[in-house]
Amino acid sequence: MTAWGLVLLATVIAIFTAWTLGANSNSPPFAPAIGARAISTMQAAFLIGLLAGAGALLQGGSISETIGTGLFQGVAFTPLAATAGLLTAGAFMAVGIFAGYPVPAAFATTGAMVGVGLSLGGTPNMETLRGIGLFWVLVPPVSGGLAFGTASLLRRDDISDTLSIPLLAAIVAAVLANIELGVIPGPPGVAQNSLARFVAGTIATPVVGTLDVGIVLVTLLFAIGGFVFIRRRTQQSVDRGVKTFLVGLGSVVAFSSGGSQVGLATGPLEYLYGVELGLPGIVLLAIGGAGILAGAWMGAPRLLQATSREYAQLGARRSIAALVPGFLIAQAAIALGIPISFNNIIISGVIGGGLAAGSAGVSRRKILVTLSFWVITLVTSVAVGYGVNTGLGLVF
Amino acid sequence: MVGRGSDGDVMVAVEDPAQVAQLVRTARDIAQGYGGTVRLVTVVVKPYESPFGMFSDETIVQEFAADSHELLDRAPDPEGVEVVRDLVVARSVEKGLVSAVKRTNPAALVIGWDSDPRRSDALLGTTVDHVLEHAPTDVYVERIGREAGTVESVLLPVAGGPHTPTARTAAVAIARANDAAITVLTVATETTPETEARAVIDQEAATIREQQPDLTVETQIERGTVEDAIVDAAGAHDVLVLGATRKGPLRGRLVGSVPRRIVDGTEQTVIIARSASVAGGLFSRVAAALTGGGR
Numbered sequence: 001m002t003a004w005g006l007v008l009l010a011t012v013i014a015i016f017t018a019w020t021l022g023a024n025s026n027s028p029p030f031a032p033a034i035g036a037r038a039i040s041t042m043q044a045a046f047l048i049g050l051l052a053g054a055g056a057l058l059q060g061g062s063i064s065e066t067i068g069t070g071l072f073q074g075v076a077f078t079p080l081a082a083t084a085g086l087l088t089a090g091a092f093m094a095v096g097i098f099a100g101y102p103v104p105a106a107f108a109t110t111g112a113m114v115g116v117g118l119s120l121g122g123t124p125n126m127e128t129l130r131g132i133g134l135f136w137v138l139v140p141p142v143s144g145g146l147a148f149g150t151a152s153l154l155r156r157d158d159i160s161d162t163l164s165i166p167l168l169a170a171i172v173a174a175v176l177a178n179i180e181l182g183v184i185p186g187p188p189g190v191a192q193n194s195l196a197r198f199v200a201g202t203i204a205t206p207v208v209g210t211l212d213v214g215i216v217l218v219t220l221l222f223a224i225g226g227f228v229f230i231r232r233r234t235q236q237s238v239d240r241g242v243k244t245f246l247v248g249l250g251s252v253v254a255f256s257s258g259g260s261q262v263g264l265a266t267g268p269l270e271y272l273y274g275v276e277l278g279l280p281g282i283v284l285l286a287i288g289g290a291g292i293l294a295g296a297w298m299g300a301p302r303l304l305q306a307t308s309r310e311y312a313q314l315g316a317r318r319s320i321a322a323l324v325p326g327f328l329i330a331q332a333a334i335a336l337g338i339p340i341s342f343n344n345i346i347i348s349g350v351i352g353g354g355l356a357a358g359s360a361g362v363s364r365r366k367i368l369v370t371l372s373f374w375v376i377t378l379v380t381s382v383a384v385g386y387g388v389n390t391g392l393g394l395v396f
Numbered sequence: 397m398v399g400r401g402s403d404g405d406v407m408v409a410v411e412d413p414a415q416v417a418q419l420v421r422t423a424r425d426i427a428q429g430y431g432g433t434v435r436l437v438t439v440v441v442k443p444y445e446s447p448f449g450m451f452s453d454e455t456i457v458q459e460f461a462a463d464s465h466e467l468l469d470r471a472p473d474p475e476g477v478e479v480v481r482d483l484v485v486a487r488s489v490e491k492g493l494v495s496a497v498k499r500t501n502p503a504a505l506v507i508g509w510d511s512d513p514r515r516s517d518a519l520l521g522t523t524v525d526h527v528l529e530h531a532p533t534d535v536y537v538e539r540i541g542r543e544a545g546t547v548e549s550v551l552l553p554v555a556g557g558p559h560t561p562t563a564r565t566a567a568v569a570i571a572r573a574n575d576a577a578i579t580v581l582t583v584a585t586e587t588t589p590e591t592e593a594r595a596v597i598d599q600e601a602a603t604i605r606e607q608q609p610d611l612t613v614e615t616q617i618e619r620g621t622v623e624d625a626i627v628d629a630a631g632a633h634d635v636l637v638l639g640a641t642r643k644g645p646l647r648g649r650l651v652g653s654v655p656r657r658i659v660d661g662t663e664q665t666v667i668i669a670r671s672a673s674v675a676g677g678l679f680s681r682v683a684a685a686l687t688g689g690g691r
Contacts, residue, residue: 024445100487102444310448310460322447343445350447361455370444 006079007277010269011287013086018056018265018291020093021105023299025261025342026052026292029253029326031304032319035312038243044250045300051251052258053293058181059259060266060285061192062337067113067263068270070337071129075122077271080396084119084389085268088112092381102370104341107136107377109264115385116268119393135338143325143345144352151321151356161238165245166231168320172252172327173226177219179331182282196222242316249323256330257342262288264339314350318357322349344374404430405480407502407533409493410438415508415540416471422538422570422667423506424474429569430503433478438468439492440485453485461485490526497531504534504565509659509668528640532675534562537640539659539666547574551633551664553581553626554600555588559639563669564600567637568608577612578604579633583625584617593617623654627661636662640670 030044039047068077077085089109096103110132117124153164177196186193187201200214207213230248234241266288273284311319326345333340351362408423410416423434440461442449448460461483468481482500486492497505509524524537552567554560571578580600584593597615604613618625630636638655655668 028447096444100443307446307448309463310446313460313462343447347447347450351450354451361452361459362450363452363455366450366452370450373444 003079006083010079010083010086013090014265014269015291017090018288019295021261021265022052022292022295026254026257026296027300027303028346030250031307032311033246033250034304034308036243036246036316038247041301041304044304045297048254048300049293049296051254052296053289055255055258056262056289056292057285058183059334060262061281062334063263063339064266064270066337067267067339071113072117072122072124075117075120079272080392081116081120081389082268082272084392085112085116085385088381088385088388102373103377104344104374105264106339106341107374108381110339111378111381112385113268115382116389119386119389132338139344140348143329143348146325147321147349147352148356150324151318151353154317155356162231162234165234165241166227169230169245170223170227174219174223175331177222253323253326256327258292259334260330260340260342262292318353321353322346325349404432405435405502407435407437407505409507410436410468410471411489412508418540419506419508419538420472420474424477425569425573426504426566427477428573433480434474435480435482436468436471437482437484437496438464439489440464440483441489442485443487456485457483490523493527494530497533502533505531506536509537509539528670532672534672535670536566537668547576547634549633550576550578551581551630551636552578553638554596555582556596557639558673559669559671562671563637563639566667566669568604570635571611572608579614579616581616581629583622584619623657626658630662630664636664636666638668640668
C-alpha cells in the first residue's frame with residue numbers, strides 16, 4: 001500500500017469516526033427542547049447537524065491540534081501511525097456501540113494516540129497530559145456542581161422565573177461574546193478571535209491593568225441583551241420563555257459539542273494534513289464537520305426520540321440545569337484545547353440537577369461500573385494503540 | 397429438570413404495541429395448559445450512554461419510564477388466567493428479558509419476532525438470538541402473521557429433536573384453548589425414509605392423544621425438501637409451531653435456516669419453540685456435552 005493509499009484509508013476512517021460522533025454524541029442538547037414541545041424531532045435533528053457541523057468547522061481546531069501534535073515532542077505521525085491511531089480508537093468505539101459498553105470517544109482517541117506516540121519513540125508532553133487528566137477528573141464534580149447550583153437557583157420560590165431564567169441567559173450570552181471562532185478576524189498572528197476582542201480591537205478602547213475595557217463592555221452588552229430578550233419572553237409567559245431558552249441553550253450546546261468532538265476524529269490526521277501535505281487546518285475540520293453533520297442528520301432522530309421523553313419527565317428546569325454545564329465546560333475545554341467526552345458532562349449534569357431536588361436516586365453500583373469502563377478504556381487503548389502501531393510498522 | 401417455573405407461569409415480553417394482543421393470547425393458552433399465571437414484562441431500556449442510566453432501577457421505574465408504563469398498562473388482560481405486570485430496567489431488551497427469566501423462573505417465555513426489516517424499533521433478530529441463547533427456560537418466538545382470529549387448525553412439523561416436546565406443549569395448549577385440530581407433519585427425505593417418518597409422526601400423535609384424549613389429531617407425510625413441504629402444507633392451517641432446529645451444540649445461531657425460510661415463505665402465525673435444555677452460552681453447552689447430561 002502506498003502512502004497515498006494510507007492517507008485515503010485514514011481519511012475514510014476519520015470520516016466514519018466523525019459520523020459516529022455526530023450520530024451519538026451531538027444529539028442530547030436538543031432532547032430537552034423536544035421534551036418540552038418547543039421544537040419537533042426532525043427540526044431538531046436538522047438544526048443539530050448544521051450547528052454541530054458549524055461548531056466543528058469554527059471551533060474544532062484547538063482540540064484537534066492537541067490530539068494530533070500536542071501530546072508528544074519530536075514525533076512525526078506518519079500516515080501509518082495516523083491509521084493505527086484511528087483504527088484503534090474506531091475499534092474501541094465500535095466495541096462500545098455493539099457490545100453496549102460505555103466507551104468515551106475522548107478517552108479511546110487520546111489513549112490510542114498516546115500509545116501510538118510511545119511506540120514511535122516520542123517524548124510525551126507531560127504537562128499537556130497532566131492537564132488533560134486533571135480536567136477529566138474535574139469534569140464530573142464541576143458539571144454536577146454547576147447543574148446543582150443552576151437547578152437550586154431555578155427551584156427557589158423567592159426568585160421568580162422571570163428573573164432566574166433571564167440571569168442564566170445573561171451568563172450564556174456573556175460567554176458567547178468571548179468564545180473564539182475561526183471566522184472572526186484577529187490581529188496578525190492570531191488564528192481565532194472572539195467577538196468581544198474583535199470589537200474592542202476595532203474601537204481601540206483603553207486597557208486598565210490587564211483588563212481591556214472594550215472586552216468588558218461588549219461582554220456586558222451581550223449579557224444585557226440576553227437578559228432582556230429572555231426576560232421579555234418570560235414576562236409574556238414563563239412557559240414560552242423557558243421553551244425559547246431551551247431551544248437557544250440547545251443550539252449553543254450543540255454548536256459547542258461539535259467543536260469539542262470533531263478533533264477526536266480529525267486529530268490523528270493533523271500531522272499528515274498540516275505538516276506533510278501542507279494543507280490549512282480548515283480543510284481537515286471541514287472533512288470532520290461534514291462527517292458530523294451527516295451522522296447527526298441520520299442518527300439524531302432515533303436518539304432524540306429515545307431520550308426526549310425522559311427529559312420531559314425530568315422537567316424543563318432540571319433539563320436547563322443539565323445543559324448549562326454542557327455549554328460552559330465544553331467551551332472551557334475548547335479554549336484550553338482539551339479533548340473531552342461530551343456525554344460525561346451531560347451525565348454528571350443530569351445527576352447534579354437531580355440532587356438539587358433532594359435525593360437523586362443514583363445507583364452507586366452503576367456509577368462504579370461506568371467509571372471502571374472509563375478507566376479500562378483509557379488504559380487498554382494506550383496498550384492497543386502501541387501494539388497496533390508496532391504491528392503495522394513490522395508489516396509495512 | 398431445572399428451569400421449570402414453580403407453578404407454570406408464562407412470561408410474555410411486551411415490547412411492540414402491534415404484537416401485544418396476540419402474544420398475550422399465546423401466553424395465556426400455554427399458561428392454561430400449565431395451570432399457571434401470565435407475567436407481562438416490559439423492559440425499560442437505559443443504555444450506558446443514556447444520561448439517565450446512572451439512576452437506580454427504582455428511580456428509573458418511578459421517574460423515567462413513562463413510555464414503558466403506558467405500554468404495559470395498555471396490554472390487554474387475558475381472560476381466564478391470573479396476570480402479573482412487571483417492569484424491568486436493563487441496558488438492552490435482551491438483557492432485561494434474560495435477567496427477568498433468571499429472577500422469576502417461569503415455565504416459558506413468549507417473545508414476538510417482527511420479521512419485517514423495515515421496522516427498526518421492534519424486536520429484531522439480534523434480540524431474539526440473544527434470548528434464545530441465554531434464557532434458561534422454554535422460549536417461544538412468535539412471528540405474528542395475519543391475525544389468527546379463529547384458530548381451527550394447528551400444524552406441528554416434527555423431525556424428532558430436543559425441541560419437539562416444547563413445540564408440542566404449545567401446539568397442544570393452543571389447540572385445546574381454541575378447540576382446534578392438530579396436524580402432525582413430517583417430511584420424508586433421502587436421508588429419512590418413509591417408514592422412519594411414519595414411525596416419528598405415529599409416536600408423536602400417540603403422545604398427544606395420551607395427553608389430550610379430546611383433541612383431533614391428524615398425521616401427514618410430505619416429500620421433497622423440508623422447507624418447501626412445510627410451506628406448501630402451511631396454507632391449510634392457522635398456526636404453525638416449529639422446533640428451533642439446530643445442528644449440534646456448538647452452532648451459534650439457535651434458529652436454524654429451516655424455520656427462518658418457513659417464516660419468510662408463509663403468512664400464518666409461526667411459533668418457533670426452543671427447549672430449555674439447550675439454553676446457556678457456548679461454555680455451558682460445551683460443558684453439558686462433555687458431561688453427557690442435560691441441564
